[in-house]
Amino acid sequence: MTSAASLVRLPMYQQLNALLRELLDSGAYPGDQQFLTERQIVERFGVSRPTANKALAALVGEGRLDVRKGIGTFVRGRRLDYDIRSLVSFTRKAEQAGRRPSTKVIEFEPQPAEEAGPGVTAALSLSAAEPVYAMVRLRLADNEPVILERRWVPVRLCRGLTRKDLKGSIYSLWVEKYRLPITEADQVIRAVNLSKNDAHLLGVRGGAAGFLVSATGYSRGAALWYEQTLYRGDSYEFHHHRPAAGRLRQLPASGTYA
Amino acid sequence: MTSAASLVRLPMYQQLNALLRELLDSGAYPGDQQFLTERQIVERFGVSRPTANKALAALVGEGRLDVRKGIGTFVRGRRLDYDIRSLVSFTRKAEQAGRRPSTKVIEFEPQPAEEAGPGVTAALSLSAAEPVYAMVRLRLADNEPVILERRWVPVRLCRGLTRKDLKGSIYSLWVEKYRLPITEADQVIRAVNLSKNDAHLLGVRGGAAGFLVSATGYSRGAALWYEQTLYRGDSYEFHHHRPAAGRLRQLPASGTYA
DNA sequence: CATGACAGGTGGCTAAGCCACCGTCTAACT
DNA sequence: AGTTAGACGGTGGCTTAGCCACCTGTCATG
The missing domain is CATH 3.40.1410.10 (Chorismate lyase-like)
Known part of the structure; x- marks a missing residue:
């Protein structure tokens, strides 16, 4: 997968992470809706499943996504102050x-x-x-x-x-x-x-x-x-x-x- | 790798993550010192490298560890208020x-x-x-x-x-x-x-x-x-x-x- | 003494396959 | 007609094996 022009060549999982984050931020996947599966990411972005998994895992770690084994990956969201x-x-x-x-x-x-x-x-x-x-x-x-x-x-x-x-x-x-x-x-x-x-x-x-x-x-x-x-x-x-x-x-x- | 008795069977990468966290908390690896490599984790805990990587990545995400490609994984730490x-x-x-x-x-x-x-x-x-x-x-x-x-x-x-x-x-x-x-x-x-x-x-x-x-x-x-x-x-x-x-x-x- | 090459160790990444979980759908039984 | 069980397909979890590129240290050469 070609990287966007950047001064530092980031590892693929980080570039993929950024792309997935943009997808989330774009609103294309509203809260509670299923996000891309690992295999869809493999097809769409031309990476391996472990790499897709690692990029997703970071977003899971941030609380942006919710993974359910055997079911899929879902978007999260909403805020109190x-x-x-x-x-x-x-x-x-x-x-x-x-x-x-x-x-x-x-x-x-x-x-x-x-x-x-x-x-x-x-x-x-x-x-x-x-x-x-x-x-x-x-x-x-x-x-x-x-x-x-x-x-x-x-x-x-x-x-x-x-x-x-x-x-x-x-x-x-x-x-x-x-x-x-x-x-x-x-x-x-x-x-x-x-x-x-x-x-x-x-x-x-x-x-x-x-x-x-x-x-x-x-x-x-x-x-x-x-x-x-x-x-x-x-x-x-x-x-x-x-x-x-x-x-x-x-x-x-x-x-x-x- | 056998799991500790727990009500919920956690995925291997999460169990491994907990074990590595205990290692960190034990003080066995002081700040700035190199932590276990992926291959050492594979040998010690009997898991695959992608699984070791995923467990480490979560600790990296928490700021506990610092990964440097080609060099190793290092422990982080210290605090202002x-x-x-x-x-x-x-x-x-x-x-x-x-x-x-x-x-x-x-x-x-x-x-x-x-x-x-x-x-x-x-x-x-x-x-x-x-x-x-x-x-x-x-x-x-x-x-x-x-x-x-x-x-x-x-x-x-x-x-x-x-x-x-x-x-x-x-x-x-x-x-x-x-x-x-x-x-x-x-x-x-x-x-x-x-x-x-x-x-x-x-x-x-x-x-x-x-x-x-x-x-x-x-x-x-x-x-x-x-x-x-x-x-x-x-x-x-x-x-x-x-x-x-x-x-x-x-x-x-x-x-x-x- | 400085520089370059090489070796070894590191994480990044791919490919392929299998496992277990989960939900849905269909068929069989009551 | 309703319920239950099994099959199937899709999902993430995980393994194995191998290769790539980065990085550092050591050694040899100039």
């Missing part, structure tokens, strides 16, 4: 986007903090033996998984918490049932390639980009929860409005900056 | 992390706003013909690319801007040379798989996860710049501290939430 500034619940946000929210509780169990790992123990300032509730929830919009939430909360702050409680908004639960106002939260947001297991739960392919949000939430200065939550990269974007006033003055009046 | 709350310059942040910052100006040219695309025209509220400076900068830490910045600024707000100016901090330039204090910025942050071209510039493989930050910056209410900036996912994480007070009160007193 996450307002980083507020604690607007997932349900509300999904509804605002015109989508139907739901929640699957995958795991819910009390365990000693040490079982949850040093990250949890440190974030919540707990002794090793203190019990926490560990929960894993899958949040869905229109029956499509979009968030995989792992959260830990000290049992002593939420006694009597039940699996059923987790079907609803945990934020309003804290406020209304436990009288614990959420006053602040610290978040770390990373871009990650989703692992196979997490990707499977989220209905995307392993390696697709997603956000990993590690956060500690506080109520009047006391750590209330710690979470490790994955957001599908193809379904979420973060919005941030940032006033600059106080920070800007910290810049030195002179000196070199990049 | 980005404080989302402040306009601390890249240089300062890199220095605080004990790394040497530098900047490569890849492109710098004036162009009519319409050439920059509707996103730029809209974000900066410009007429189609109004000239903007378009710039592409690569930010490096210890000679390793970590940020790929694309930015547009109206010419009329920065007359006389030169390519040389861009070697330094553009924020301090605005303040000191143009007397334009930065007062606020709006950001959208997405997790994306880097395209081949961008990944190449950033020294990672196509498909590796990264942050795409789309932002509009303001000076006293007037749009000053628009940017589309890529942060390497393996080198950056975002930190956010979020007071909850105002927003929390917006939740209704009753009603179901998830």
